[in-house]
Amino acid sequence: MGKTYRIAVIPGDGTGPEVISEGLKVLKSASARFGFTLDLTSYDFGGGHYKRTGETLPAGAIDELKKFDAIYLGAIGHPDVKPGILEKGILLALRFSLDQYINLRPVKLYPGVWTPLKDKGPEEIDFVVVRENTEGLYTGSGGILKKGTPDEVAIQTSINTRKGVERCLRFAFELTRNRNRKKTLTLCGKTNVLTYAFDLWERAFHEIGAMDYPDIKREYAHVDATCMWMVKNPEWFDVIVTDNMFGDIITDLGAIIQGGMGIAAGGNLNPEGVSMFEPIGGSAPKYTGKNVINPLAAICAGQMMMDYLGEKDAADAIEKAVMRVTGEKLKSLAAGKMGYSTTEVGDMVASLVAP
Ligand code: IPM
Ligand code: MN
Numbered sequence: 377m378g379k380t381y382r383i384a385v386i387p388g389d390g391t392g393p394e395v396i397s398e399g400l401k402v403l404k405s406a407s408a409r410f411g412f413t414l415d416l417t418s419y420d421f422g423g424g425h426y427k428r429t430g431e432t433l434p435a436g437a438i439d440e441l442k443k444f445d446a447i448y449l450g451a452i453g454h455p456d457v458k459p460g461i462l463e464k465g466i467l468l469a470l471r472f473s474l475d476q477y478i479n480l481r482p483v484k485l486y487p488g489v490w491t492p493l494k495d496k497g498p499e500e501i502d503f504v505v506v507r508e509n510t511e512g513l514y515t516g517s518g519g520i521l522k523k524g525t526p527d528e529v530a531i532q533t534s535i536n537t538r539k540g541v542e543r544c545l546r547f548a549f550e551l552t553r554n555r556n557r558k559k560t561l562t563l564c565g566k567t568n569v570l571t572y573a574f575d576l577w578e579r580a581f582h583e584i585g586a587m588d589y590p591d592i593k594r595e596y597a598h599v600d601a602t603c604m605w606m607v608k609n610p611e612w613f614d615v616i617v618t619d620n621m622f623g624d625i626i627t628d629l630g631a632i633i634q635g636g637m638g639i640a641a642g643g644n645l646n647p648e649g650v651s652m653f654e655p656i657g658g659s660a661p662k663y664t665g666k667n668v669i670n671p672l673a674a675i676c677a678g679q680m681m682m683d684y685l686g687e688k689d690a691a692d693a694i695e696k697a698v699m700r701v702t703g704e705k706l707k708s709l710a711a712g713k714m715g716y717s718t719t720e721v722g723d724m725v726a727s728l729v730a731p
Contacts, residue, residue: 378411381685384444388422389462390659391669392450398671398722399448399678402697402729406682406690409731417444421466423454423659432465438473446681447474447652450674451659464516471509476644476652477540478547479507479623480680483610483630486639487703493633496610501633503613504555506548507623509644511540512573514620536573536619541580547647548617549589557614561585562595564602564618564626577619603629631656638670638709639702641677643684653681660711668712671722672698690729697728 385400387393400416407414419437426432441447452467470476485491485501493501511534518532545563552561563581565574578596585594597605599622605612606629618626631640637657644652655673663669675698683691701724707715714721 378407378413379687380413380415381445382415382417382443383681384441384447385416385418386421386447386449387418388450388452388659389424389454390451390661390664392422392452392659394665394667394669394718395655395671395674396448396450398718398725399674401722401726402675402694403678403682405726405729405731406687406694409693409729410687410690412687412690422452423457423462426457426462426465427454432462433469438470441470441474442650444650446685447650448678448681449652449654451655451657453659453661455661468514470652471644472515474644474646474650474652475510476646476649477508477510477543478645478647479509479620479627479642480551480645481505481507481623481627481630481640481642481656482680483606483627483634483640485634486699488706489635489639489702489709491633491635493607493610496633500611502557503610503630504551504615505623505627505630506544506551506615506617507627508540508544508617508619509623510620511535511537512620534570534573534619534621536576538576538580541577542584545577545580545584545617546588547645548615549585549592552592552615553589555614558593559591560593560595560614561589562597562602562613562616564597564599564616564622566599566622567596568598573619581617599626602626606630606633627656635702635709637673638711638714639672639676641673641680643677643680645684651681651684653677653684663711666712667717667719668714669718670709670711670714671718672702672709672725675722675725693729694725697725700728701725 387396515535521529567574679694
């Protein structure tokens, strides 16, 4: 008898519900083949709920979500809601209050997928970014003084705690060891300018590495140089670890070299608590309801979720199915240009995964 997983599903805004429904289609195929059960509970958090009720996350939502094995999230973001409200009130609130301190973002080019990098193929583009997910510039620490006057002062502080940095680094070292590829962990920072924040990161990186991970090669790259090398020599990277803000920026670059927002997925992980998996592309309002958005990123987020929950065979089967669909079927990963509709792409992956 297989296990039962309790999953909270937050389809969210825009194309979120469309892609999550394809993701669930694939997960249901996997559950039929691999003998596990999914116990799904849906929540309507997002821009629509906010516009109706004025609340981002209802009271008690976080405590309720803590009872699940994982959260499967579509997209948060609504064209009629001022930027920042839903991001802070829902997405960042979930990451922070569930202490999902790792944002794990694989950058992997699948067969048949067009990359803007000339002469680079699936052999060269296969690394993972470990982004610290609860600190840095994202904590909301700071403020505005004398707002709207000529004397206005705006301060936004990057918070880096030894504990927060260390748990992120340790996760990255473990991942590098388990990937068992180049056994190389690159710290991406800015030690030449951010001489306090990245001093802490760099010291912790070498201390922990020398003490507990002597088998892992340690490299360091400034964030600007990291951007350059991700384009010029992506094959140099195995695992990159970095802070919240730099991680946000370099993972959009990563997404585009692996084929774009149609395929990029991520996990917000709390290894001791509840983790949340999402396509990283956003709500894409202009494609909403047209059955043209690419569901592969949401399907890959579902794949990461099953892998994380320990259903390795199911995760492998989903990844192989995605690779067949990119390699043999889709004309492009871009919305409206796949040669198939959103639901057809979901059907193809689901049938390849089915028993
Ligand atoms: C991401 C997004 C979010 C972030 C936004 C929507 C708050 O860009 O998941 O990368 O900055 O973390
Ligand atoms: Mn981002």
